Amino acid sequence: MKRFLFFSVLSICISIASFANNNAVSEDLLRLDNAIASRPNIEQAKRTRIERLMTHVYTSENPYSDYKKIYEEYKSYNYDTALVFAKKMQSEAIRLGRDQYQVEAATARAFVYLSGGLFKEAYDVLSCLSDKYDSLPDIYYYTFARLLWDMADYAGGEVALQYDSLAVTHIKQILSHVTPADSAQYWYPLAAIDLRQHQYQQSIARMKEALLDSRCTEHERAIYESSLAFANYQLGKSDIALHHYINAAIYDMLSSTYETVALRMVAEILYEQGETAAAERYIRLAMADATHYHARHRQISISQLLPIIEEQQNDELLRQRHLAYVLLIFVFILLIGAGFAMRFIVKRSRAIHAAQRTIHDMNQKLIIANKLKEELLGTFLVSGSRYLSRIEKYQQQVKQNAIDRRYNELMTIPRTTDAHIQRANLDRKMDTMLLGLFPSFVQDFNNLLQEGERYVLKPNELLNTPMRIFALMRLGVTQNEQIAEILDCSINTVYTYKTRTIARSDLTADQFQEALMRIPSFSSSE
Numbered sequence: 001m002k003r004f005l006f007f008s009v010l011s012i013c014i015s016i017a018s019f020a021n022n023n024a025v026s027e028d029l030l031r032l033d034n035a036i037a038s039r040p041n042i043e044q045a046k047r048t049r050i051e052r053l054m055t056h057v058y059t060s061e062n063p064y065s066d067y068k069k070i071y072e073e074y075k076s077y078n079y080d081t082a083l084v085f086a087k088k089m090q091s092e093a094i095r096l097g098r099d100q101y102q103v104e105a106a107t108a109r110a111f112v113y114l115s116g117g118l119f120k121e122a123y124d125v126l127s128c129l130s131d132k133y134d135s136l137p138d139i140y141y142y143t144f145a146r147l148l149w150d151m152a153d154y155a156g157g158e159v160a161l162q163y164d165s166l167a168v169t170h171i172k173q174i175l176s177h178v179t180p181a182d183s184a185q186y187w188y189p190l191a192a193i194d195l196r197q198h199q200y201q202q203s204i205a206r207m208k209e210a211l212l213d214s215r216c217t218e219h220e221r222a223i224y225e226s227s228l229a230f231a232n233y234q235l236g237k238s239d240i241a242l243h244h245y246i247n248a249a250i251y252d253m254l255s256s257t258y259e260t261v262a263l264r265m266v267a268e269i270l271y272e273q274g275e276t277a278a279a280e281r282y283i284r285l286a287m288a289d290a291t292h293y294h295a296r297h298r299q300i301s302i303s304q305l306l307p308i309i310e311e312q313q314n315d316e317l318l319r320q321r322h323l324a325y326v327l328l329i330f331v332f333i334l335l336i337g338a339g340f341a342m343r344f345i346v347k348r349s350r351a352i353h354a355a356q357r358t359i360h361d362m363n364q365k366l367i368i369a370n371k372l373k374e375e376l377l378g379t380f381l382v383s384g385s386r387y388l389s390r391i392e393k394y395q396q397q398v399k400q401n402a403i404d405r406r407y408n409e410l411m412t413i414p415r416t417t418d419a420h421i422q423r424a425n426l427d428r429k430m431d432t433m434l435l436g437l438f439p440s441f442v443q444d445f446n447n448l449l450q451e452g453e454r455y456v457l458k459p460n461e462l463l464n465t466p467m468r469i470f471a472l473m474r475l476g477v478t479q480n481e482q483i484a485e486i487l488d489c490s491i492n493t494v495y496t497y498k499t500r501t502i503a504r505s506d507l508t509a510d511q512f513q514e515a516l517m518r519i520p521s522f523s524s525s526e
Contacts, residue, residue: 028246029278032266035253036285046256049073064092064101071108076219076257079116086112103133107140114147115259117300119154122147138185141170149196164196183213188224200231207231222251226262233269242269249282258289300402328433385426385486423488430486431462434471437521441471444519448512453504465489466497474516 050073057066067088074082086109093101106125113122126144129136145167152163171189178186187210194203207228211221229244248262267283270276345359435441445467446454455464463471465487472483480498484491502512 028243032246032250032253035250039253039256042254042256046073046077064089064096064098067092068104068108075108075111076115076255076259078258079112083109083112083116099133100137103129103136103140107137107143110147111143114143114150119147119151123151136173138174141173145170145192152196167196168193184210184216184220184224187213188220188227191224191227195227195231198234200235203231204228218251218255219257222248222255222257222260222262225251226260226265229262229265233265238269238272242266242273245269260286260289263289332436385488389488427468427487428462431468434468434475435462438471438474438519441474441519442467445470445516448507448515449501449504450506466501469494469497470501470516473513474519 050070053066053070053073057063057070060066067085071082071085071089074085076082086105089108090102090105093105106129110122110125113119113125122143126140126147129140148163148167148170152160152167155163171193174189175186178189180186187206191203191206191210194200194206207224210216211224211228216224225244225248229241229248232238232244233241245262245265249260249266251257252260252262263282263286267279267281267286270282271279342359342363438444442457442463449455455467457464468487469483472486477483477486480491480494484494487494502509505512507515
């Protein structure tokens with residue numbers, strides 16, 4: 001009892017220390033929270049600027065210029081209004097008959113389509129411009145390159161390579177007339193090409209050069225910081241990536257940018273690091289921003305992370321997991337204690353008749369304890385498998401609702417984690433428990449097979465699928481249906497593995513079964 005209390009208290013202390021460490025607010029997150037808190041003031045200043053521009057446009061001698069200024073305020077702030085003023089720019093440009101204005105206005109309209117996830121519409125607009133005009137501004141090539149890269153990310157495969165190649169061609173149009181003296185205008189296009197070609201170290205170096213340009217706007221700095229973060233994330237440097245994504249999110253706040261990925265990535269990395277509470281706050285804000293802007297593709301990507309924000313369900317699963325660990329530890333300690341007690345009684349049995357009776361009683365208790373142990377472990381494995389099935393169902397619901405754009409229904413779906421990762425974790429835990437019960441199982445099992453037919457495990461692999469099937473049979477799970485449910489495979493798969501494995505042995509099926517059941521458990525091997 002004292003040992004149980006000791007381990008329980010130790011487990012609680014470790015959990016509290018881990019919780020405190022994981023939820024410690026870093027300096028970067030404090031800066032982000034301060035930027036979020038100041039957002040209402042930044043928004044008010046932006047609205048004031050917009051109202052002043054709106055008032056001036058009615059008396060302006062150059063409405064096109066005023067429409068363009070208003071569009072610049074809205075282009076990453078609100079999709080619908082930005083599109084309205086992009087169209088006003090185009091109407092005014094047509095009225096004035098200025099080619100430069102018409103190219104700028106059409107590019108602005110394409111940028112809004114792109115930011116809202118309407119890739120085809122954006123492509124149609126930009127393609128028409130290249131056919132109609134010989135000389136095009138840098139903003140056209142930037143916008144077209146970003147569109148092609150977004151399309152490449154969406155399409156994947158060989159089509160993505162074609163889009164990437166065409167995007168690089170457009171970026172090189174800009175590089176043909178800029179120099180290092182232009183700083184960010186020179187370094188960022190080079191860094192962007194490196195990023196798409198997976199030259200992450202070189203991209204990071206060039207992106208840092210771009211950030212040194214004091215002429216960069218807050219919105220441009222947000223783009224550069226986000227690109228830096230992505231490169232570091234691809235290199236496995238999640239802490240550095242988180243720092244740059246936070247910087248990008250702060251610049252997005254300062255520039256009132258709602259069409260962004262930085263805040264979503266902050267939430268994703270925090271979730272990967274176990275900071276679920278902080279991740280929940282930021283993913284909700286990211287979804288609110290995407291909804292505010294009407295960025296369809298951002299809403300879809302964010303909705304894939306929404307299950308993690310169901311904190312109550314996660315907490316309940318966490319409590320159940322901790323309880324299961326405590327119960328397994330308790331059963332394990334109980335069995336070890338019973339084993340030592342039995343050995344002690346055996347040594348005393350020849351001395352006195354009363355001790356022999358005690359040994360008999362302890363053996364009966366040990367048999368009952370072992371049976372209880374096996375039932376508990378079998379129940380744990382079955383319930384774990386069923387839980388994974390529910391996770392897969394939840395993921396299908398999330399994807400279907402995202403496709404159908406039923407975003408409100410996504411908020412009601414319990415949060416869970418990826419089913420494949422959970423399945424791998426469960427298999428690993430199951431292998432550990434099975435080998436804990438039958439320490440020599442791998443060697444003893446292979447001894448039942450012919451010399452050249454024995455299984456060879458891969459590095460870091462505890463058991464393979466055939467071994468798991470027969471380990472479960474040794475544990476007492478003999479029905480193919482139960483084994484298939486525990487291992488998340490078909491009954492035919494179980495039957496096939498059993499048949500092929502027995503065929504590797506010189507024993508008959510009945511002899512093989514008897515020999516399998518004689519493989520010693522941890523208690524009998526001591």
